[in-house]
Structure formats: C-alpha cells, structure tokens
Amino acid sequence: MKKEYEEKLAAVAKGVWDHPEAGFLEFESSRIHVDFLRSEGFEIEENVADTVTGYVAKYGSGHPVIALLGEFDALYGLGQKADVAEYAPDGCEMGHGCGHHLLGAGVIGAGLLIRDYLKEHQCSGTVLVCGCPAEESGSGKAYMARDGVFNDTDIALAWHPGLLHQVGTGSSQSCIQTYFRFHGIASHAAGSPQAGRSALDAVELMDVGVNYLREHMESTDRVHYAITNSGGKSPNVVQAEAEVKYLIRSTSNPKCLALYERVCNIARGAALMTGTTMEIVFDEGLSNTIVNFTLEKVMQEAFREVGVPEYTEEELAYAKKFRDSWPHEFTMDNVGEHVKDKRALLKNMQESPICSILVENECSDVCHMGSTDVGDVSWVVPTESLGTACYSYGAGAHSRQWVAQGKSSIAMKGIYTAAEVLARTAEKLLEDTALIEEAKEEFKDRTAGMKYECLIPADVKPHVIS
Ligand SMILES: [Zn+2]
Ligand SMILES: [Zn+2]
Known part of the structure; x- marks a missing residue:
C-alpha cells in the first residue's frame, strides 16, 4: 500500500481512537469517516436505516456491488492511556477495547484500493464502504439489513482486528x-x-x-x-x-x-x-451467520498473496511488554479446532510476542459461541470476513491492553494488511465474476427453504437505552 494511504488511514484510526463513542452516538467518529471518504471522491448517504451515525459511501457504477462492512463504536469502562501495559485510566469514560477504530479505517483503506482498481480497469462495478454503527450494543447492521441497505449488493466483506492473521470460518449465534x-x-x-x-x-x-x-x-x-x-x-x-x-x-x-x-x-x-x-x-x-466456503477460499488465496506484516525489533519488544502483562501459558487448548496446522500456531504463540504467521483454517460451519450483527448481513448477501493481528498475544478483546495498543505501529500494520486482503479478494471477484455466481449458489443452498426474518420487531427503531 502507498505510504500516502498508510498515513491517511492511520490518521483516521487515531482520530477515532481519540474520540471513543458509544453505539448510535458515534457522531465525531462518523464525521471523521464521512469527511475523509467525501474528500476521496465517494458519494455519501448518511443516516442510513434511521441509524443517524450510519452511512454508505459509494464509488463506481453497475454490478457487481461489493459492500465493505466498517464499524467505529467504543466500549464503556475502558478509558486507558495509549502504549501503557499496566492499568492506567486516561479519565475517559470509554475506550476502543474491540479495535473498531482500526476496523473502520481498514475498510476505508480497502475502499480506496478498490476505487483505484475500478478507475484503472474502467470496468463495471461498485464499492460501498458501509459505516455500520453500534456493533457492541445496538446491532446497527441488523437494522441496515432489515431495512434493505444490502438488497442490491452482490457480496459483503468484513474484517475484525484480533490476535491472529486468519480468514474467518464458522457460524455465530x-x-x-x-x-x-x-x-x-x-x-x-x-x-x-x-x-x-x-x-x-x-x-x-x-x-x-x-x-x-x-x-x-x-x-x-x-x-x-x-x-x-x-x-x-x-x-x-x-x-x-x-x-x-x-x-x-x-x-x-x-x-x-x-x-x-x-x-x-x-x-x-x-x-x-x-x-x-x-x-x-x-x-x-x-441473526446467526451463514457461512460461505466459496468466499472463504477466495479470501484465503488473497491473504496468501498479500502475506503477513514483518515486525521490527522495536515492535517485537513493544508487543512483548503487553504479552507479559497478561501471564498466560499457551497450550493446545488455545488453538481452535479448525486450525490446519495446530502445532505451528502453538509454536508461534510460544516463541513470538505477536502472531507472525498466516493461520490457515479448514472451512467449518460449526457455530461459535457469541454473536455478531454481521450475521444479519450474511442472511441477505454472501458474506466473508478475516482477522489480522493488531495486538500482542495475551489479553483478548474488550481489555485495557487492546485499548493501549490501539495507536501502535503494530495495530496500523494490521489495518494495512486487512485493507489489502479485502481489496485483493474484491479484485479476484471482479476479475472472475463466476466466483460471485458460485458464492450466490452456495448461499441459496444454505438458506434453501428459509427466509431472513430480522429478530428486531418492525416497530423497534435504532435506539439507546441508558
Ligand atoms: Zn467487541
Ligand atoms: Zn468488535
């Protein structure tokens, strides 16, 4: 990725980190995204599905339409000083303990790269950067799916910052x-x-x-x-x-x-x-997530081509500081069932303070315990997501350690990698639209005889209960 893009994406992510906001109240974060995307030539629709802070930024025309699912909300009770591994509240009520400031920036980065591809190839195709609010509490994407935001979309792609470089697999509750x-x-x-x-x-x-x-x-x-x-x-x-x-x-x-x-x-x-x-x-x-192995395989190939980031000695020392703040013995129990080479992952966990390998997964439709509003999108359109390591091994999501590492160069490398894999996946689909048809066929088979019925009753609108 161009240095210029990296700098712009880092500024977006850090700007959102500096303004942690709760679901459906992400006014500043949404503004940072919208202003940036507008300046990059995207056409913006705001207040999608009555979410106020939700937006869709569009570039290109015609099909295939590829939606990228972004987020930007934060969590209560997690105000923490940047780069400090120990408990160090920064006086802020909220903090980015799930990395959604990175998530939104990564999706915007993918949007820029796909925009450039469409421009260069002069082909039919549209990229939608979707600013989906209130993932942590509020289910923004469920309202957007319920109200038809993704109805004219062919494929949806997402990612989430995490501990591993991997393409997602399995369903959710x-x-x-x-x-x-x-x-x-x-x-x-x-x-x-x-x-x-x-x-x-x-x-x-x-x-x-x-x-x-x-x-x-x-x-x-x-x-x-x-x-x-x-x-x-x-x-x-x-x-x-x-x-x-x-x-x-x-x-x-x-x-x-x-x-x-x-x-x-x-x-x-x-x-x-x-x-x-x-x-x-x-x-x-x-809603639960409908898996799509066709897309999973395309994204796996894209991730292999992009590769994982290299970390400097300083970055490894930084990651070690955080890994050591969460004393943990890594054993086979920490390695997911679907991981192809469990021993290689365990070895990496024991030897490196941060994931430095691409973790390959077997395609699986097993339901993981936990829920995400990406599930609702997956009921409307074939959907796939990936994760990149943005944090050291050790503490997991919703921790102060994640908030503290949120502005580090490691986290930024996680954004750039995610953006490149998302864009490379989209390019593969644009180059070979038969893959999109295949993904749609699989989607039809998996949802045969079933109809998407959003669990949110029609009269319930996006809201904040305090
Ligand atoms: Zn979370
Ligand atoms: Zn999250």
Whole structure:
C-alpha cells in the first residue's frame, strides 16, 4: 500500500481512537469517516436505516456491488492511556477495547484500493464502504439489513482486528437482548409488608426460574442476565421497580425465538407469583451467520498473496511488554479446532510476542459461541470476513491492553494488511465474476427453504437505552 494511504488511514484510526463513542452516538467518529471518504471522491448517504451515525459511501457504477462492512463504536469502562501495559485510566469514560477504530479505517483503506482498481480497469462495478454503527450494543447492521441497505449488493466483506492473521470460518449465534421491567408497590418493609409488592422479588424469582430452565436447553444455547435496576439501596422499602436485562442465544433465529418465549413465560410467572406487573422492552436482535466456503477460499488465496506484516525489533519488544502483562501459558487448548496446522500456531504463540504467521483454517460451519450483527448481513448477501493481528498475544478483546495498543505501529500494520486482503479478494471477484455466481449458489443452498426474518420487531427503531 502507498505510504500516502498508510498515513491517511492511520490518521483516521487515531482520530477515532481519540474520540471513543458509544453505539448510535458515534457522531465525531462518523464525521471523521464521512469527511475523509467525501474528500476521496465517494458519494455519501448518511443516516442510513434511521441509524443517524450510519452511512454508505459509494464509488463506481453497475454490478457487481461489493459492500465493505466498517464499524467505529467504543466500549464503556475502558478509558486507558495509549502504549501503557499496566492499568492506567486516561479519565475517559470509554475506550476502543474491540479495535473498531482500526476496523473502520481498514475498510476505508480497502475502499480506496478498490476505487483505484475500478478507475484503472474502467470496468463495471461498485464499492460501498458501509459505516455500520453500534456493533457492541445496538446491532446497527441488523437494522441496515432489515431495512434493505444490502438488497442490491452482490457480496459483503468484513474484517475484525484480533490476535491472529486468519480468514474467518464458522457460524455465530442468534441473540435476543431484552429488558424485563417489573412494577410493584412500595411500602414500609417492617411496618406494612403486606401492602407491598416487590419488583425485586419478581426479578429474583425470574432469575431462579431461568436457572432451572438451563437443564432443559440445548447445550449450544446460552442465557445470561444482569440486574440493571435492583430497586434502590433501602432494604426497609419494598422495592416497587426492578429490571433485569437478558441475553438469549441459540444457533438459529427460530430456536432463539422459541427460547426467548420460554424466558418470557418465566417472567410472566414471576410477575404472577409476586403480584407485580411486567413489561418487556425489546433491545436488540442479531441473526446467526451463514457461512460461505466459496468466499472463504477466495479470501484465503488473497491473504496468501498479500502475506503477513514483518515486525521490527522495536515492535517485537513493544508487543512483548503487553504479552507479559497478561501471564498466560499457551497450550493446545488455545488453538481452535479448525486450525490446519495446530502445532505451528502453538509454536508461534510460544516463541513470538505477536502472531507472525498466516493461520490457515479448514472451512467449518460449526457455530461459535457469541454473536455478531454481521450475521444479519450474511442472511441477505454472501458474506466473508478475516482477522489480522493488531495486538500482542495475551489479553483478548474488550481489555485495557487492546485499548493501549490501539495507536501502535503494530495495530496500523494490521489495518494495512486487512485493507489489502479485502481489496485483493474484491479484485479476484471482479476479475472472475463466476466466483460471485458460485458464492450466490452456495448461499441459496444454505438458506434453501428459509427466509431472513430480522429478530428486531418492525416497530423497534435504532435506539439507546441508558
Ligand atoms: Zn467487541
Ligand atoms: Zn468488535
């Protein structure tokens, strides 16, 4: 990649790192992206799917249309000084602990390279750089998929900063996130307990009920909760208001909806038992991911051609500082099932402070535990993603170590590599459009007899629940 592009992308990434913002509130981050893309000749549509901060930047005309999925939101509770491995809050409420400042810049970099390719070859084709807000909380891409943003798209490509250089494989879980709000009656807990109806009791009974449900779920289902309002700090008041947030996950949308209904019934039962009323406030819905081996293989080839970055002695010393801040013995347990050469990866983990090899994966449709809103896009259009090492081995996503390394030259090399692999993948598809048809055939087979139904009800709009 040209030095000039590297400098511009680093400026975008660092600008977003300096303004960490929560989902659907990424006003400054979105502005940095949009202003830059406009200056590079992209046509911009803002406020896509009523997301306010979401945008689509377009270059070129005609098919194939290749969408690149970017992100730029940050996480609460992770303010951390750059380059410091130890706990060192920077006074900021939020931090880029998932590397989405890099993610957005990498996608923009791929957009520039594909733009140049289209210009040079004068061929039919359109590249869309999609600024997808609120990945961490909000499911921006799900709203965009639901509202048709990707309907005229042929292929979607994505990436995520991580610990390994690899092309992604495997599916992800469907997930519904909902608040259960219980309303009771306040009274003096000693003087007139008979007059009170405890919303906190309802939350506790609901949680107990769900914990009994666990024995009767599929082993690949997951349910987690957090009490988001315990009703106050006074035990001598019968708590009139209480709220619990649930995340309900399964391997497909129908299974997730069925499990969600069972949880809702437990909440109804808890309200009945305690004489309270219950309100369900839907927050988020994410679909499982439809894998596409055709695209996976094209991207694997592209990654082999681009190769992994080389690191200087200073960079290796920097990475070592961070790896050592997270004492960890690397064993075969840390190596994913789908990795082709497990011993080579283990050796690299033990010998190098940062991933310095391309990790090749077997194509797999096994569902990984966890969810992403890329899943919704994969239900509309064949989708594939990769990861590049932007951080040292050791601490994983959503850590202070990731925030701290977010402006390093290692992280920047991760951006450039991702941009090049994404662009090389797109070029292969533009050069041989039969690959796109093949990917679409596979998509049809994998979704045969099924219809994409976004888990977010039609009347729920992008929102922030504080
Ligand atoms: Zn994350
Ligand atoms: Zn992330």
